[in-house]
Amino acid sequence: MENTKHFIISVALSILLVLVGTLGYMLIEGWNALDSLFMTITTLATVGYGEVHALTTMGRIYSIILILLGVGFFLYVGGAVVQFMVEGRVRHLMGRRRLDRRLSRLKDHFIICGFGRIGKVIVEKLRREHFDLVVIEKSLEMTQALEEMKIDFIIGDAGDEAVLLKAGILRAKTLVAVLATDTDNVFLVLTARQLVPELKIIARAGNE
CATH class of the missing domain: 3.40.50.720 (NAD(P)-binding Rossmann-like Domain)
Incomplete structure (x- = not known):
């Protein structure tokens, strides 16, 4: 139950990070929502597609902060997802083994x-x-x-x-x-x- 809660929170915060990143580019650079969303996704994913438009100095600083936050955060989210999947499987296997022991007695x-x-x-x-x-x-x-x-x-x-x-x-x-x-x-x-x-x-x- 605890791992499920952490997993849900992690997904919700990931979505929030994307929304905040998009809003930041809209406010700092004055871009439209689509361009801001695209820039946020490419920045967080560090895929290196390049800038949608030329960035101002504030925009570049914002991008650096977003990259640092994104890399660290998605490492955390990835770990939470893996833990959720692995521990769920482990709990299932342990539950069946406990059942087998009870049945044998x-x-x-x-x-x-x-x-x-x-x-x-x-x-x-x-x-x-x-x-x-x-x-x-x-x-x-x-x-x-x-x-x-x-x-x-x-x-x-x-x-x-x-x-x-x-x-x-x-x-x-x-x-x-x-x-x-x-x-x-x-x-x-x-x-x-x-x-x-x-x-x-x-x-x-x-x-x-």
């Missing part, structure tokens, strides 16, 4: 396959009763809701053996199959039963 937990209307009701009830659980959901649209509810989840196909194993099906107490269709639920039940014959399975019948 789960035992006698519930695996809820499907986070539709019924799945949400079941999850809320289990959480109120303080049961350990993990949700398997293949829709990326559900990710935000799951994160906001601070629920451990895996994005993937619940009928995939690898996904079920990652959810700790070998150590689970109960699997709840509440996928979108009966066909998906039947396939899930068969797959889960093959992996853990003695596992307790609760499956929804009929379209949601």
